């Protein structure tokens with residue numbers, strides 16, 4: 001099976017490359033800028049037509065949550081119009097699409113984990129543009145699987161785990177919000193799930209699914225776990241000071257409840273992600289090979305332009 005993934009450096013893309021390398025029957029092609037630029041519909045159509053995949057994984061997106069509040073047009077063009085271009089290109093060659101979306105499509109006002117059919121009312125520009133990406137895909141092709149995931153981290157790209165390990169190398173105490181709850185999800189687990197459902201998706205099962213790490217936590221509990229594992233493995237350690245969202249002002253107001261119910265995915269595909277702690281441990285240990293902490297250098301967070 002030939003799978004085209006949009007983007008080349010993203011967390012999910014790199015995780016798919018790593019996992020697909022273990023699967024002889026999967027040929028994975030990654031295409032990013034400049035050949036495939038979500039802001040340039042013609043480039044998307046050409047790149048996808050040239051690659052002739054059996055399935056498209058739409059993983060590239062504008063993911064800089066705060067910056068999106070300052071450049072909503074660009075976020076919209078890349079996420080919403082870009083997704084429509086990918087879906088149109090998929091229709092032209094007659095193949096299905098697996099599209100990544102986010103917990104931030106929800107307001108966070110609900111007091112239980114969100115289900116797929118709950119009302120999506122985003123509070124941020126990023127969340128709004130991702131919701132629009134879902135609508136764009138669904139209106140262009142019935143052959144779609146939309147995977148909403150959350151709080152993604154991995155050994156690749158920029159993410160919360162890397163940020164925390166860097167901060168632990170710089171200070172004794174890190175202040176982290178404790179009133180936003182969600183499901184940390186390893187991009188490597190997302191890759192495993194996508195590669196598992198790829199053959200099934202070609203045969204149907206279309207629709208929206210939630211896919212996230214098993215178990216819930218808030219950002220400060222997530223940080224504490226990262227520091228504990230790192231400290232035990234000989235990496236940087238810091239104490240966590242729990243603060244509220246009000247004490248950590250950001251341009252984009254994150255949902256207080258980001259938890260996703262993954263029941264539908266588990267029932268349909270017979271797969272559930274590992275406990276979030278186990279997956280975090282795996283990534284933290286990969287990031288701290290003895291004596292090498294250079295992976296934690298400050299990085300541009302998110303993408304988008």
Ligand SMILES: NC(=O)C1=CN([C@@H]2O[C@H](COP(=O)(O)OP(=O)(O)OC[C@H]3O[C@@H](n4cnc5c(N)ncnc54)[C@H](OP(=O)(O)O)[C@@H]3O)[C@@H](O)[C@H]2O)C=CC1
Pocket residue numbers: 006007008009010011012013032033036037038039058059060061062063078100101102103130148149150151152153157158187302303304305
């Ligand atoms: N990160 C997270 O916490 C979460 C992510 N998601 C969703 O999952 C998907 C994957 O996220 P993740 O892997 O973390 O993303 P990353 O931020 O790690 O990577 C984003 C990718 O998108 C590419 N990209 C950005 N703009 C364009 C453009 N105009 N044209 C082509 N490619 C572009 C980037 O390319 P380049 O390398 O060239 O910059 C990069 O490869 C996204 O759809 C995201 O919305 C959902 C929930 C949580």
Ligand SMILES: Cc1cn([C@H]2C[C@H](O)[C@@H](COP(=O)(O)OP(=O)(O)O[C@H]3O[C@@H](C)C(=O)[C@@H](O)[C@H]3O)O2)c(=O)[nH]c1=O
Pocket residue numbers: 063064065102103104149150151152159160163174175176177180219248250254
């Ligand atoms: C760095 C830092 C962050 N925080 C807070 C800010 C925020 O509420 C939370 C997480 O910070 P981040 O900037 O990593 O989070 P954020 O960029 O909002 O992460 C989101 O990215 C997009 C792409 C998604 O789709 C979401 O699922 C989610 O993963 O932690 C602290 O409290 N202290 C800190 O030192």
Ligand SMILES: [Mg+2]
Pocket residue numbers: 063064065066301302
């Ligand atoms: Mg961020």
